[in-house]
Amino acid sequence: MDYPFEPYPDVASLQQAIADAFCQLAEESIASHGVFRVSLSGGSTPRRVYEMLSQRDLDWKRIHLFWGDERNVPHDHPDSNFRMVREALIDHVAIPVENVHPVPVAVDAPAAAAAEYERTLREQFQLGQTEFPHWDLVLLGMGDDAHTASLFPETDALQIQDRLFVENFVPKFDAYRYTMTYPTIAAGKNIWFMIAGASKHDALRHVLAGTDNPRVYPSQRITPTRWFVDSDASGGNA
Ligand code: 6PG
Numbered sequence: 001m002d003y004p005f006e007p008y009p010d011v012a013s014l015q016q017a018i019a020d021a022f023c024q025l026a027e028e029s030i031a032s033h034g035v036f037r038v039s040l041s042g043g044s045t046p047r048r049v050y051e052m053l054s055q056r057d058l059d060w061k062r063i064h065l066f067w068g069d070e071r072n073v074p075h076d077h078p079d080s081n082f083r084m085v086r087e088a089l090i091d092h093v094a095i096p097v098e099n100v101h102p103v104p105v106a107v108d109a110p111a112a113a114a115a116e117y118e119r120t121l122r123e124q125f126q127l128g129q130t131e132f133p134h135w136d137l138v139l140l141g142m143g144d145d146a147h148t149a150s151l152f153p154e155t156d157a158l159q160i161q162d163r164l165f166v167e168n169f170v171p172k173f174d175a176y177r178y179t180m181t182y183p184t185i186a187a188g189k190n191i192w193f194m195i196a197g198a199s200k201h202d203a204l205r206h207v208l209a210g211t212d213n214p215r216v217y218p219s220q221r222i223t224p225t226r227w228f229v230d231s232d233a234s235g236g237n238a
Contacts, residue, residue: 001209005227007234011045011196014230018194019052021226022137025190029136030062036136037124039068039180041149042081043141045194050088060095064124068138068185069150070103072110072167072176080105103165103178110167110176117178118164132164138180138188140224142195146203146217149185150177153216157181182221193224200233 008014022038029036040046067081075082082102090100101120106113125133140148150168151157157168157179164184168177185191195204207219214220 001205001235003208003227003229003234005229005234007229007231009231011230011232012048014194014196014228015045015048015052018046018049018139018192018228019056021192022049022053023056023058025137026058026063030059035062035064037064037066037133038137039066039133039135039139039185039188040081040085041068041139041141041194042070042084043143045141045196046139047084047088049194050085054089054092058093060093060099063095064099064101065090065095066101066121066124066133066135067103067178068140069177069179070105072105072107072178074105074107075102105178110178114165114167114178121164121184127164132183132187135188135190137190137192138185140185140191140193140222142193142200142203142207142219144199144203146207146219148193148219148222150179151182151218152177153218158215158218158221185222188225190226191222191224192226192228193219193222194228195233196230198232201235204229204233205235 026036070081071079073079104113104116121133142148152170155168157166160166160181163181165180168179170177206217
């Protein structure tokens with residue numbers, strides 16, 4: 001199969017490449033318009049990237065961190081994407097607290113929490129009512145079910161085009177998640193897919209070459225500007 005990318009030999013080289021590219025893009029964005037606004041992904045693949053970034057010399061005063069999705073748990077819960085980024089990165093760098101924009105999780109009121117985060121995005125990006133965030137970078141992972149962010153197969157958020165950020169009930173977890181919508185992801189100037197591990201091979205194959213069925217394979221609707229895929233996920237084609 002012809003991939004639109006050159007696979008990385010292993011996950012460590014993939015993570016190193018993402019960290020290097022992140023630093024370069026941050027410097028370019030800050031040089032061009034004084035700020036670098038990034039939507040972070042949860043998951044295990046990016047965690048090591050965030051740890052690598054904590055060791056880099058970046059202009060954190062001009063970097064704003066947002067979350068592309070979140071679990072419906074308190075920020076100190078082991079499953080929290082905010083907690084993961086705080087432990088891997090935020091606690092180790094001099095980023096101003098006002099530059100860190102976690103999802104204001106409200107376990108018992110996810111719709112209100114998602115609406116509040118939409119207001120945060122509109123304020124931070126100075127958006128009109130019909131505009132979407134002009135992210136400098138959207139980081140995305142992909143699950144072995146071809147979900148991305150928290151756009152899971154057969155869930156309501158897949159259909160929503162007039163919201164920035166929504167609560168999304170995920171039957172397989174019997175729980176709510178929070179997620180960017182497709183148009184919010186698509187508004188990114190740079191959209192990077194980070195996909196590692198043999199467990200992703202089948203989903204990736206469907207996403208790249210399967211019949212068009214985004215309700216089942218949500219990542220089909222993403223048009224990344226860069227693919228970061230390791231050889232395990234691409235089927236050993238490195
Ligand atoms: C999350 C992520 C999710 C993740 C994929 C891939 O909240 O878990 O946002 O979309 O990117 O599940 O996760 P891994 O990188 O751990 O494979």
